[in-house]
Amino acid sequence: MVTLYQRGGPATGMPTRTEQGDLLFAIRAGHSETPRLVLASGDLVEAFYDAVQAFNYAERYQTVVVHLVDKALASTTCTVPPFDLEAIRIERGELFVPPADTDGRNGYKRFALTASGISPRALLGQPGGTHWLTGGEHTELGRVTEDPGVREQMMEKRARKMELALREIPREEKFKVYGDAEAPFTVMSWGSNKGAILEALQRLADDGLAARLVQVRLLWPFPADDLQPFLDSADPLVVVETNYSGQFAQLLRAQTGRASDYLVVKYNGRPISGEELYRALCAIARGCDERRLVLRNPWE
Amino acid sequence: MVTATTPKITAKDYRVEHANDWCPGCGDFGILNALQQAVAGLGLRPHQVAVFGGIGCSGKAMYYLPVYGVHTLHGRVLSFATGAKLANPELTVIAVGGDGDGLGIGAGHFVNTGRRNVDLTYILFNNEVYGLTKGQAAPTLAMGLQPKSLPEPNIQGQINPLLLAMAVGFTWIGRGYAYNVKHLVELIQKAIRHPGLAYLDVLQPCPTYNDLHTRDWYAGKDRGDGRPRLYLLEKEGYDPVIPADADAATIAAKTQQFIAKAQEWDDRIPLGVFLENRAVPHF
């Protein structure tokens, strides 16, 4: 489980300033096509429960889970309701139950090819569960191999885990919808922009303009099918991000074919405020010509 | 379950039928053999042992043992081993790796593992070259030496792993020799039994790339009088123990004695337990 706290680059960049510049990095980091889940929290309460869930998913899918937060979120202090610790479940995923009388190696296949892609896991020290773990491509026993057939089987096995995750993870964990759920005016975003967007949406509602926020929380594997109805009915589709290039908008387009109608970005290290976003959304509602709106802090 | 009726465990139970790609005559075979005898001799069953391998020829040792064998990331073997020991203190945790893995890319992990007296054993296969990548100079190769893969003599200085291990806090420090298996078995068992962080340096001839420090060189065959270079500390009455209640003067004296022994090389090379520090609390 990796907590990735984003801040401005390059290199040391702006170590005490915020950015959402690592989304595509989180999804693609590393060589080859290593499966992983990427979750992004929108506020501190989400961050608490998502951290727990990230550990659970790492064990359930036996793969890397990246929990994306950013400087703005990490440095925020606020009062929240007490966390519901009773509701928290620690999952260990599928565990290997050895035959009672075994000792040492008994042919246990740590990486057994299963329909789900998940192989029951023995815990280090458990009788009957000894095996090899390696970063090399491996057989079902954990033996390093470069056999082309085994490589295909293992690539497919790992890919099945991601398909399973997309099927199993409930919709409300993939994304949340706020505001007027039926409104065509759609803001789509991720991470800590949530607070500013909710504030801006409230002000638009006060003005009589119905709008909705689709806050995507599972960024990888990408919940394209679940989002489709919202993309179909979005008019306009406004993507809001704290980065220069609109990484979420790129991802959305790559995964669904749907381009954003407007992209609102901010990349000066400061978080987006409700006020400036409200003004940008008003301009969009009036049908402004610009398709990419940059939020700035002229007073700083 | 280990019960009274469980048959006695022997080194045979620690053999694995698996193709081994070490070069013929490699010192790694001696260390593997000693490791198998050591854990079997302690009565440990394979599932009670986890061996973590670094990257390099030596890091593959875990593939030839029927234990929980984890081949880790380059230079990170001690981090994995530490995590496993903290998660399951019942496990006997052994980390194995080479001089490049542990003292080159992994030097930061080596240093910081020393600060935590976790009960695990680190066996470093010290052959002074990067064997797996064709014999380049490793961090333990002395300046000015030129094993056969180097186009010029080594222009960098060397790390003395024993001195480094002591400086950063390893509480048990020993040195063995890959071709003295009987002695190495004893050292590995002592290192495992030590209730804290143990560093065992093993002089491991690499017949393929290190043509300087060979079996014959350690045996002193290049010298006129044929005096072997290796000797056993315990045969000379060396006492490595810092008692649990040692006062500052005792610790200072033991440290001095250790530093002197850790620097002996070339003419006489000590093997054995250099330091057993019982005065540091362990995790």
Ligand code: SF4
């Ligand atoms: S290259 Fe050297 S260390 Fe590696 S297996 Fe061959 S002899 Fe052993």
